[in-house]
Amino acid sequence: MKRDTYKKIVAASGIETGDLVLIQYWMNDSFSEDIAFLQAEIAAAGATPVMVVQNLMISQLINENATEHTYGDKFFKLYEDADVIIDLMERPVGVLTKPLDPEKMGLLGGYMGRLFQTCASKKKMLQLRVPTEVMASKEGLDPVDYKNRMEAAMDIDYNSLRQECENLREANSRFSGVTIKTGDNYSLDISFGDRSWDIDAGDGDIPCGEINIAPIENLTNGKIFFEKIYLPDPENPRARHDFDKVVLSVNEGIITSSNNEALNSLIEKYGPENVTVCELGFGMNPGVTSLCGCAVLDEKMIGTFHLGIGDNTMFGGTNEADFHNDLIGHGEYIWKE
Structure with a gap:
């Protein structure tokens, strides 16, 4: 997406000067300009971006070999100081390339549940979907159509949207x-x-x-x-x-x-x-x-x-x-x- 769209999103998110923003980067095979644009705009807002990379191939291998100690308390300490959590999703969260055996699937389910609860406890939690072919396929949509729809939905006047929402909330x-x-x-x-x-x-x-x-x-x-x-x-x-x-x-x-x-x-x-x-x-x-x-x-x-x-x-x-x-x-x- 355009860098200007990320500038709008960061401004609308309420990220403040001095915030520590932890990005969970649900990437496919390689780093994209989207993760670069997002971190650049967070920095420009006076906040500090840090990143936990959830690469698809690596996540598959980790979870195939995980034990009950893989995602212990020490792992979740990474999130303690974060003020804001952003899921940047170039692929569906938690989905792997092939099924795990039941024991490993249970470990993955426990990890994902605790991860969501940890993120939801922060001052702000954002889930930002990047219009990739993988995300389009998940929705059963043509990639070009999906990209056009998503970009139109994100490249908007956020101040005007918030005012309209607040007006309707007050009326209701x-x-x-x-x-x-x-x-x-x-x-x-x-x-x-x-x-x-x-x-x-x-x-x-x-x-x-x-x-x-x-x-x-x-x-x-x-x-x-x-x-x-x-x-x-x-x-x-x-x-x-x-x-x-x-x-x-x-x-x-x-x-x-x-x-x-x-x-x-x-x-x-x-x-x-x-x-x-x-x-x-x-x-x-x-x-x-x-x-x-x-x-x-x-x-x-x-x-x-x-x-x-x-x-x-x-x-x-x-x-x-x-x-x-x-x-x-x-x-x-x-x-x-």
């Missing part, structure tokens, strides 16, 4: 719930009580651009229509299922059924915690203008809402689940004070 904060009208007069009632709206405008997920809230977990009821949804396979998270013209029925916060038998089977496999309505969000990014099936882009599309299912413990909710997935739609809103 006086309401305790909303009814979303979709499709052929379907209605979904969502209550969030006195829970707070969060803003994602450059200091979290990159590309960014949404406001969101965790609804009260057992107080979402009704039906909702989506033109298209994408859901992960419960047995292979790297695979996904696509469904068109979906109507979901929700009772006491849990999706109980749909108008599609294949989807109903998937809902049953997930279990109730993974089909609990856990988030309501609104896309605010002016650089995202059409849906493509890539969740990190689609949920930011300006003029859309997204309904999250699964885990929401990271942003004010109480539902623990195996994953978090967003369903993106268009609707009309009737707000409740």
